[in-house]
Amino acid sequence: MAERSRGMDRSEAVVVGGGILGLSAALHLLEAGVPSVRLLERDGLCEGTTGAGGGFLAPWTVISPLHGPDSPMKPIERYGMEFYAKLHADGHDVDYRRNGVLWVTAMGPVRDWDLVRTLPKDVADPERLFAVERGKLAELTGGFLTADGVHNVYFMPSGAQVTTGKAGAALAERIRGRGGVIDTRRPVTGIHVRDGKVTGVGTATGDIECDLVVTAAGAWSNALLEPLGVYLPGVPQVTSRIITEDLGLPDTTPIVFLQGLMPDEPGGGTLLWVRWHDGGLLWGGQYHTFPRDLLVGAVVPDRLDEMPLDGILENLRVATAARFLPSLAKPSSIRVRHGVPCYTPDNLALVGAVPGIDGLYAMGGDNELGVIHGPGFAKVLADHIVHGTSDLADWTPWRLDRFGGRYTNPREAFAGLQEFLGALAGSAE
Secondary structure: OOOOOOOOOOOEEEEEOOOHHHHHHHHHHHHHOOOEEEEEOOOOOOOOHHHHOOOEEOOHHHOOOOOOOOOOHHHHHHHHHHHHHHHHHOOOOOOOEOOOEEEEEOOOOOOOOOHHHHOOOOOOOOOOOEEOOHHHHHHHOOOOOOOOOOOEEEEEOOOEEOOHHHHHHHHHHHHHHOOOEEEOOOOEEEEEEEOOEEEEEEEOOEEEEOOEEEEOOHHHHHHHHHHHOOOOOOEEOOEEEEEEOOOOOOOOOOEEEEEOOOOOOHHHOOOEEEEEEOOEEEEEEOOOOOOOOOOOOOOOOOOOOOOOOHHHHHHHHHHOOOOOOHHHHOOOOEEEEEEOOEEOOOOOOEEEEOOOOEOEEEEEOOOOOHHHHHHHHHHHHHHHHHHOOOOOOOOHHHOOOOOOOOOOOHHHHHHHHHHHHHHHHHHOO
């Protein structure tokens, strides 16, 4: 039977974390009726993993083999896509562009992401992908892509993008407009609990009394929870993104995922993603070289400025093989940024009440999809806290205790993630 929270009268709430997850949680608590909400962030807003995000919005469950056609993520994704579209419609500058998403394969079927195997080709449904003739590629992208070396192309018209920092600023504006308080440069030093109930938080500038705390600090959440005997099985995975100088590209350019660029390497090499940003490109890749697993079982540093650049070099190496996207390999001035998204052993997020501590909740384990999923998860969490249930989705699939204590440390969680991914790869063979 699905768990139903009992709903509580909460008068003072603190949200820890100033990324999209934390900002979404604070806003939705206010919208659900919590009268006093304060968000605390160690640095500036969206300076952690959110700031390294691509800002992609798409119904990933259409193509993902992770959880099948009845994935619990469908309403979460739909809510996220509608949420950002409404921010844009309400006049917030979030760089919202609904230009679609292209998947381009430069070789035959790629084992790990074999789109040909499962994709429906229903053009009538805008949430589905459909095949594109290679000869139409240049026309569809205004010359941004050519057919040179392309094997397969699929297009999802419903895909959109936002710039994560601007989206965070829009959420902050809405929070303050509803009377919420945002304290940046105010690190949280601990969560206070007495007799099994939250009583407040400690900060670098003094204690704050409250009866509700939501931790949404990403890879840094466990540092606050572990003194309470709580471990969230989210595995930190280093990722990096690159922003080029203005290359004169049109803002109608779709998001592009590039696969199979290195046919002599397992899986065709690193999967790259590319999108328009201020006339240039914002891009990165799901590399699996060093330093991807560097922080598994290690202390996550306060800031990621000095992370090794090996992942960036890997992305640059693979990009030179993208003959059909010449702008990607074009020499240009670049800026880089690193993030640490957390993956869970079943690729489902962690959202819900912390067992055994009244008034303590957590959101995390976004599996590198926190931007699109954050608003939906925040609504589900706020609804359960205030009303005891949510009309958007039941939170059972994301409960913090669903693993039954199987994972007690990062090494065990990482082993569980590798087991899951190995089984997924095996099913695709």
